[in-house]
Each structure stands twice: as structure tokens, then as C-alpha cells.
Amino acid sequence: MSTEPRNSALITESDKCVMCGMCLPQCPTYIHAQDENESPRGRLVLGKALLRGELKVDSPIRQHIDNCLLCRQCERICPSGVKFGYFMDGLRETLEPEQKTAINPLVARLENPVQTRRWHRWLRLAQLSGMKGLAALLPGQTGRLARSLPTIGPLKPVQAHYPATSETGTVKLFKGCTQTLFGNRLLESSVQLLNRLGVSVEVPAQQGCCGGLSQHQGRAVQANRLAAINIEAFAASTYAPILTLASGCAATLKDYARQADPDAGAFALAITDISHYLQSLDWPKDIQIRPLEKRIVIHSPCSLRNVMRQQAAVATLLARIPQATLLSLEQTTNSCCGAAGSYMFEAAHEALADTLADATVQQIRRLNADIVVTSNIGCAMNLQTSLKRAGLETTVLHPVELLAQQLIVD
Template identity: 40%
Template sequence: MDQPVTPPDQQILKETDQCVLCGLCLPHCPTYHLTRNEAESPRGRISLMQALARGQLQADAELKGHLDRCLVCRSCERVCPSQVPYGKLIDEARALFAPGAAQSSSRSVPLQQLLDSVADKQGRLRQVAKGLRLYQRSGAQWLARQSGLLRGLKLDGLEQALPNVPEPLNLKSYYPPQGEKRADVALFTGCIGEMMDDGTLPSAIKLLNILGYGVQIPVSQGCCGSLHQHNGEPEQAKSLAHINVTAFNGLEVEAVIGTGSGCTAQLREYAARYGEENGFKVAVYDICDFLATIEWPEQICFRPLKQRIAIHEPCASRNLLNGMASVQKLLAMIPELVARPLANNNRCCGAAGSYMVTQPALADALRREKLSAITAASADAVVSTNIGCALHIQAGRPGLELHHPIALLLQQITSV
């Protein structure tokens, strides 16, 4: 730390040079909205990265802090008239500070644990899930909370945000279609989603089966790699991408389908990020986009649901996938249900992958705004296509009814 970056990073320089400093991205940036500090805006961060790459600024903790506080929501990239590849830039700049890199800095223990666990989904992550279940059900959690130990270790906030870890899903490698087969598809199960959400994946499988799709689930698939990509470890992210394309590209399927918007967006960027050899041979879809594209058999009917549903739009969905249109189209099939987008859906809820762990104060401030929007919507329930957002929002309001849209769809199907 505290040395200029030498030699200047030509790639970063080239990309930052695309910025014309117009400032059109500023009103779309959640961290600028919260702080009103130019250094916490896209334009400010781009200038910092440029000065760093030119060797004009020290690679110190203050500069790193401004880069770390970026959510990588990519709202700025979406509105930029000069097409500055902001997402690529921030990943490249953060990689300069990763442990072992030129400007190496240490990483917080919870973040390092998270990265190491998700990278080893079949081994370490399963052990973590098992340990957490034991902790939550054996009385150890009660004891730790009562004793003040968690507060002493400054882990109380993180621990309270942890929902109950469900029993393992033990998914099979194939689920045959119900009735006449249309085709097979492959399901990407994610790591945190598979561990923390026992409703969405079974709903996805059941719904696809009802619609005539056989669902293949390759056991060797792993984490999508987005946490590593955005935390300065592109090589580890590339290795994870390679594991996944190897697992999926050998299958005879019509599409690869993901249920979590953040993971699905990362899968779709594999070829652009890590080269054609690390791309999928078939199209990758968010499940709502897939279900909104196909034809639904006429015999499928839905029970009415007299509820107001607020649609939360995750940043990955808004900025990298197809937004809320598919969710709205699918929910419109349920009679009497009124589904409306949340106000200020363009503002991140603060979950942002590992952000809720690394930047708890800002993540909490953004969540408070999201919870105010939910209150103002007077909705009976919220839907979200991102498990990270769902966990973060629910941790701020225990008891809030929050579903993946496909769980709601399946719940209301009456006849097939």
C-alpha cells in the first residue's frame, strides 16, 4: 500500500478515457444519493481509477475505500452515453488491491470466509450449512446471543441477519416432464440460493415439469463466481466459470436456466469476460424470462389471489437482464392479483452480493429506503428474483412475506 501503481495500467486508462465527465450517471448512483460526495459517484470513482492507473495518486486506504463502497449495481453503466464499461473497470481496479496483487491489502475475515466457502460448494459450503443448522437448532444460538459474546466479537449484526438455514434440498440429477415432453432444460442452482432457500428451486423444477420440460441438474456445477469477480479475484471467477461450462456444455438441453438474477447475469457474461471457450453452448435465461417467452398450455389455470404484490427489481435484473416485464406478464395470469413495481426500484436495496457483509452501514441505509417503499406500497407481499436481496430485505423486517415470483405462480396453479 501507499505506493503509486507502476507501470500504469493501460487497460484501465483506455477505459477511463471514455468518460466525458458529463455527470449524467450521478442521479442514478445509490452511493452518491446517500453521501452527496463526488468520490462516491461513478464519475468520481472513474477519475480516481484513472489517476491511480497514471500513478498520480497513491494506492492508499482512502482510495480503496471509495472503490470498495461501490455496489457494482451498474446503474451508471446503463445510462452512460459514452458506454464507459464501468462494471469491467471497477473489477479491474479492485483486482489491483486483492491479496497477493501489486497493491495487496488484507481482507476482512467474514468476506474471506464467504469467498472460500462458496468457491467450494460441494465441500466447504455444505459443511458451513450443516454447522449453521446445528448452531441454530441446538440452543447454541440462544446461548451466544444471551452471553453477549457476539456483540464482543462485533458479529451480532451479521448473526442476526442470518435466517434459519433449511434442511438440504438433496436435488436429483433429473426430473422428468409431466405429460408430453417438449424438451430438456438445465437448471443452475446457485450456492447461497440452494443453501438458504428451499422454496424456489423445487418450485422451478415443478413448474418446468408441468410445462413439459425435463430438468437436468448437473451435480458438478458450482458457484457462478460473481462474488470473486467483484472482489478482485477474476482468475478464481474464471476457474468457477470453467467448472460450470464443463458441467453444462456436455448436456443435451434447450437452455440453461437460473432462478437468481445475480447468478444468471454472471453466467450470461462468461464468454465476454473469460473468452468464448468459457461460454455456454446454449442460451442462458432467467427463469421468468424463459417462462414468459414460451407458450403455456391452455389447460393450465390459476386460482384467484386477492392480494396486492409489490415487485422488487434487483439491480442485476434491471441493468443486465430484461427487467420486470416478464415478472409482470407472469403474475398477470393470476386472477385478481394486483402486482405493481416498488417505488424507486432503480435504487439498490443494499444487498449487492457481499456488500451487506462488507459495508453494513451503507447497506442498512439503502435497506431502510427500500423498507419505506414497501411500507408505502401497502402490499400484502413482495416478490424478488434475487435471493441475496430477499434475505437482506427480510433481515430488516422479520415476518415480511417475500417470495420468488415462480413460487407464487406454482402456489396458484389449480389444474394441469
């Protein structure tokens, strides 16, 4: 199939850039390297030249393209409306056949539900036997991965339908692969809270991984295959709100709208971050939340801020916890924690991932936080690892997990 129409669409997108430079001070890789090639504007220029065949894909140029975190901070502030995420995913897809990026084994396992369940069993066994702790002492990628893993909870059977006793609405829940890999505690908390608010929950059985990790590596065929599975699993004609438990997945599911298929567009429209949905409901007067006298820092993942644009709901939701002190990170520190999907596990990127996470953790330390909440599992893993490296005992939780913990059950 010819790539010409795709390439010319990408070139047209890059032509929207008026070179104003407003994105440069917002870009984590530019701030770190102080190099135009590591900026959004620089990447648009390089990418356009590559697409036109004016530049050859050599290793340093490929590195500038691959170093992008796809945080999309540039997209949010760009006055010309350059769709940087669309451009970068398309560019990597175009370059992929020329410069094969090795498929990260972590990605391969997460995208295959059978392997994910098998891996959950193995990780839980490793945790219960103490092997996970030993693996965390190892150097290299194995040790890094083991140090980043959260507590691996049990994997309880997931029902297709969780009816509420007093029904005010119905939602569908997108689990994401991590609710299989790490156990499904967050899914249970979410169902408990939604049911208590009178919302029935459906969890379509055939859903799978969102495909975000493949999409950002330029493996579009695999990403599109996963998208098709999810669109079919959520029954295109009857969209209730589709709630997501990780904002990284939510951003990818929103990007399904790039496809010409009208079902993909309708699916993308229904995607909502769970905190945003919970905050939008009328809460029953008799609901009781246990007080929590703790300092809680709210971390807003890039995917929630720059793509979903639903970050404000978390503070409003957590304000329901009596006696909790809610604290925000400064915008500069909050720009990207460096997790960026599989970026934090890639040898070429782990140093920058650590630098960005450590900058966030320094501020968490200054704020004297007891708890950090974040809506994305990747950010939670990267921040928890960095907190441990800094010798801090701060707990990292999803906001819904925290709220469910404080819910007084009759």
C-alpha cells in the same frame, strides 16, 4: 505475468467517459455522500490515475473504490457506453495485490461445495435447536448474519434429470450455492413449474458457485477457476437455455463473456433468468392458478435490471395469479437495496446497506404490501432483515416460489 495490457484496456474503457455527469443522480453512493469521489465519474477518474501510477493507493482512495456497490445503474444509463462493471472488477483485480482485502469467510464457504453442504447442516441444526435465534441477538457480524438468514430448509437429493411428461423443450438449471446453503426449496418449485409446462430440466452435477463474490472483490484467479468449472459442467457444445434462480448469479455468468474463450461466450449467451423464460412460454390452457387476494410489491434487483435487462417478465408472469394486486416501487427507491453480494456483511458498508434497504422498506410500508417478490437471494435477505427491523411481517419470496405455491396440482 505483465498487467500492462490489462491496465491499458481499462484505461481505454475509462477514456470513453465524456464527463457528462448523467450517471451522478443515478448512483446510490453519490446520492448518499454528495461527493464526486463517490460517483461513477469520480471513480473512473481516480481509477485511471491509479492505473497510470499518478496516484498512490492510500486508504481513503481505496475506500472510494470499495464503496461502489457494483449495481451498474451507471452502466445502464451511460450515453457513452462505459462498461463500468468491467472497469471496476478489473481495477479491483489490479489493486488487490497491493492492498490485500481479507477474504470474507462467508465467501470462502460459499465457493467450496463441501464446506457449503457442511455449513447447511450446521445452520439447520442451529435453527432446529433455537441457537440461530439466540445468535441473532448477538452484536457484531455473527448477529448480523444470523438475523439475515432465511429459513433453512431441508437439502433434498438433486437429480441430474427431471423429465416432463409432455416435452416441449429442455433447459439446464444453474442452482447457485445458496440452493445448497439454505436448502433447495426454490429449485424444487422451479422444477415443478417447468415440468408442468412441459419442459424437462437437467441439473449438471459438477456445477459450482458462479464466482461473483470473488470477482467483485478483485480475486480474479479464483473467479476464473469457478467459471471454468461451470463452463465445463454445462457442456459447451450443447447449450440449451441455462436458467438461473438468482439474478446476482445470472449477472456474473453473463460476465463470463468477457473471456476470450468461445465456450465462455456461448455459455454466457445461454444464460436466462427463470422468470423471463417462463413468461416466454405458451402456457397450456388447462393450467390452473389459485387466486391470491394480496398486495404484492415487485422488487427488481440491480442485476436483473441493469445487467440481465429482463425485469419486465416478473410482472407479466405474476399477472397470471387471479385477484393479486401487483405494485411497483418507484425507480429512485428501486435503485439498489444495498445487499450487493457480500457488501451488506462488510463492517465498512453495513451502515449504507441498512440505509438503502430501509428506504426501500419505507415505500413497501406505504404500499401496504403483504408480499414482496425479488429475484435475487441477497436482496431477499437484506430486505427481510430490514422489514423485521421496521416491525413488518411482510413475506419475501422469489417470484417462482410464489407462482408454484399457487399452482393447482392435479
